[in-house]
Amino acid sequence: MNSIQLKPLAATLLAVFTLSSIGIALYAPASRAADARKTDTAKPALTVTTALPQASRLPIKLAANGNLAAWQEASVGSEANGLRLTEVRVNVGDTVKAGQVLAVFSADSVNADLAQARAALQEAEANAAEAAANAARARTLQTTGALSAQQISQYQTAEQTANARIASARAAVASQQLRLKNTQVLAPDSGVISARGATVGAVVGAGTELFRMIRQGRLEWRAEVTAADLRQLRTGTSAVVKAANGAEATGKVRMVAPTVDPQTRYALVYVDLPASATSAANAPFKAGMFASGQFELGASDAITVPQQAIVVRDGFSYVFRLNADQHVSQLKVKAGRRLADRIEVLDGIGADTRVVVNGAGFLNDGDLVHHVAAAASAPAAAAVVGKTQTQPPAQAKAAAPTAPAAR
Known part of the structure; x- marks a missing residue:
């Protein structure tokens, strides 16, 4: 009796299993076909413009820091x-x-001392006149024998002594006159x-x-330069100096220090600044200010790309290369000098590498993009903006593009 009741239940389970197997068999090909259609209709992540690296001539500059100081102090x-x-x-x-x-x-006390010295000079001159007269009379009586040789010698010695006292008195007067002159402090x-x-x-x-x-109101920039960079600098090299207040001036190297500091391994380079930037009352450069600057060492050839093409991530610089299949590859590069809106690339790409410019900051390695010409991108963007402004708010919101998710 029990076995007869179980037969309908087994038949029901068998029917359910059979229908499930048929459904799975029919769904699998349909799913694969849908995945294939999705792959075939993959949409680009972003519309971008590209550019080839350009050969440019960039200036060679050496940056340095230092202080402003007086050329010479008195x-x-x-x-x-x-x-x-x-x-x-x-x-x-x-x-x-x-x-x-x-x-x-x-000058009161000096004037008094000067008057005293002049009086002493007059006294010495009077005594010298008397001594000279006595010596002259003694010489006239020398042949007569009225005076001994010793007396004649004494008169002559007195004459010489009186003349020496005149010289001493005159020196004292000159000394007091110098003291009087020194009562005025003059600029050297x-x-x-x-x-x-x-x-x-x-x-x-x-x-x-x-x-x-x-002295002469002249200031100089004492730039600190490493020993390795000293060989690039010569007397007369131009330097653009920028003070902490933003003022700039162009000077020339006057001298390179003959020694290097053994502690810091830096040497001082003395740059003369123009008088117009230092001597005026409202001059922007003051002694003791900190200043940075760059030495102009000439120019060299370089490969540059637009600034927008360089993407900085995790402290490294990258560009995105556009491949033939419209996918992009992320390449690590070494950035160098900057000139206006272009940046030098030292390593990582060649002169024939086409890199993404507009939109590079939103891309990831392997993204599919839509490439348009640079000249056509600006009118297209303007048309999109104009269309968005004429749409109702609801439609504009619906039409707004969605940025691709970061990988």
């Missing part, structure tokens, strides 16, 4: 000792000329006052520094 000190400073006529930043009076000391050269230590009323000693000045 220390203006006091030659007067123990005198009171009564007047200071210049301040920091003033432009002075050679021989200009910078400060004045009190033309330039700009960079520091001032003079204070009215101070009594300073000889040799005390009163002012410091930049």
Whole structure:
């Protein structure tokens, strides 16, 4: 009885299994056909433009950093000792000329000493006149025997001594006149006052520094250059110097230091800056400023690509090469110098490698792209923009392209 009841159930299961097998057999070819159609109708990831590398002539420049400093500094000190400073006529930043009076000391005591020295000179001259007269009379009596030889010698010695005292008195007068002259502190050269230590009323000693000045207002850029790069620099090489405030000036190498710092392995290169950038009151370059610059070393041939063609990822530079099957290949390159909107490629591609320009930043290795001419891409983009602006918001949103997903 039980075996008779199980037969309908087994028949039902057998029918279900048979129908499932027939369905699977029919679906597999249809699925394969659909996959084939999808492959045949694969859409490009992006519309791009391409360009061939160009041979260009790029300038060779050597970058360096350094400080601005005075070409030469002059220390203006006091030659007067123990005198009171009564007047200071210049301040920091003033432009002075050679021989200009910078400060004045009190001359009262010096004038008194000068008057005393002149009086001593007059006394010495009077004594010398008397001694000369006595010596002359003694010489006239020498043949008569009225005076002994010893007395005649004494008169002659007194005459010589009086003349020596005149010379000494004249030297004392000259010394006091020099002290009087030193009561005025004069500029030793033309330039700009960079520091001032003079204070009215101070009594300073000889040799005390009163002012410091930049001779002729000239500044120089002291660039730090590695020992390996020194052989590229020569006297007269042009350099474009840029200060921290953005000002630029073109100078020339005056001298390359004969030694290299043993600690840093850098050498100093002295670049003279033009007077127009340093000597004026509102000059953009000031001593002590930090400045960067580039030495112009000539030009050389190079292969360049548009800046948009270089894609930087993970710290490396890449370009995308367009293959014959309209797929792109990602190539690692070594970027070099930059000129306007073009970048030098040192390694990684040849002169006949066609690289993607517009759209390179959105591509991945192996993407299928649609290549259009560069001249036609701009009108096409403008037409798309115009069409989008005339569409209703809903349609514009629906028409917006979707960026390909990053792989």
